[in-house]
Amino acid sequence: MTHPVHPDLLPAGVRAIELAPGMPGLAFSHPDFSAVLSLYGGQLLDFIPAGGQPLLYLSPQAQLQPGKAIRGGIPLCWPWFGPHPTDGSRPQHGVARTALWTVNAVARSDDGFHVSLNGPREGELQASLTLLLAPQQLSLTLTTRNLGKTPQPLSQALHSYVAVSDIRRLRLLGLAQAPYHDKLDGQFKRWPDGDWMPQAATDAVVASAAPLQLHDAGWQRRLQLASSGSASTVVWTPWQQGAAKLADLSADGWQHFLCLEAANAGADARVLAAGEAHSLTQQLRVAAL
Numbered sequence: 347m348t349h350p351v352h353p354d355l356l357p358a359g360v361r362a363i364e365l366a367p368g369m370p371g372l373a374f375s376h377p378d379f380s381a382v383l384s385l386y387g388g389q390l391l392d393f394i395p396a397g398g399q400p401l402l403y404l405s406p407q408a409q410l411q412p413g414k415a416i417r418g419g420i421p422l423c424w425p426w427f428g429p430h431p432t433d434g435s436r437p438q439h440g441v442a443r444t445a446l447w448t449v450n451a452v453a454r455s456d457d458g459f460h461v462s463l464n465g466p467r468e469g470e471l472q473a474s475l476t477l478l479l480a481p482q483q484l485s486l487t488l489t490t491r492n493l494g495k496t497p498q499p500l501s502q503a504l505h506s507y508v509a510v511s512d513i514r515r516l517r518l519l520g521l522a523q524a525p526y527h528d529k530l531d532g533q534f535k536r537w538p539d540g541d542w543m544p545q546a547a548t549d550a551v552v553a554s555a556a557p558l559q560l561h562d563a564g565w566q567r568r569l570q571l572a573s574s575g576s577a578s579t580v581v582w583t584p585w586q587q588g589a590a591k592l593a594d595l596s597a598d599g600w601q602h603f604l605c606l607e608a609a610n611a612g613a614d615a616r617v618l619a620a621g622e623a624h625s626l627t628q629q630l631r632v633a634a635l
């Protein structure tokens with residue numbers, strides 16, 4: 347396959363790679379971190395601070411195959427989150443994660459690497475993505491533009507698989523008392539008080555975009571997550587029984603990630619007026635515990 351990006355257009359520290367046949371990507375190498383971005387899905391797959399543990403979980407069983415969604419990293423759920431609102435034949439979580447994205451620009455500055463990608467068009471909606479890959483920090487902005495003449499619905503998520511030492515050794519701070527929709531039993535509830543420790547399968551659309559902190563005792567690290575353009579956060583772990591149904595996760599894979607997703611989901615789904623653009627941002631920062 348000819349790579350869609352000519353190597354001469356890439357700054358020092360960025361390489362054009364092929365993750366699998368028909369799946370081009372970019373590999374970033376910086377004194378303070380390394381990262382891998384798949385153009386298939388516009389999906390950041392890996393981000394590893396130098397000498398540290400990965401920020402993102404990528405399932406060793408992930409299927410790198412056109413037509414399949416990649417399990418791990420930061421999948422882009424767009425322009426609908428979950429099942430399609432009216433047409434059950436359309437793919438879960440939209441079309442972005444199985445589309446080939448194109449590179450608009452890749453630059454290097456004192457901050458790190460700046461990447462801008464163009465994504466699919468679905469109906470009247472057009473997606474684009476910018477990423478900042480920097481020491482101890484990454485930031486993604488998914489922008490949707492309504493190119494049509496009528497209002498268009500949009501729901502979405504930056505579906506981050508946060509890598510963790512052991513899901514049973516975490517504390518999540520920031521969601522106490524927030525209302526949420528429990529997708530496992532369909533009930534509307536309130537997030538418990540105090541720090542939250544994952545203890546069972548969880549699939550929650552939380553009506554909050556408060557900054558989060560994830561304390562990981564095993565890796566002695568603290569992850570700070572912030573978002574903008576969002577009023578909802580999805581928290582997902584399939585736990586053991588849910589993971590057993592996912593062919594692209596190993597038997598113990600569920601222990602090594604917690605999905606913390608900046609979203610426009612549930613009651614936070616949007617309608618974009620003709621010509622309107624909306625940007626959803628998630629920022630992840632690593633610090634010592």
Ligand SMILES: O=P(O)(O)OC[C@H]1O[C@H](O)[C@H](O)[C@@H](O)[C@@H]1O
Pocket residue numbers: 415438439529549550580581582605
């Ligand atoms: O298996 P996938 O289609 O990638 O979806 C994985 C998960 O994504 C989100 O977190 C949803 O809230 C879950 O209901 C879903 O199971």
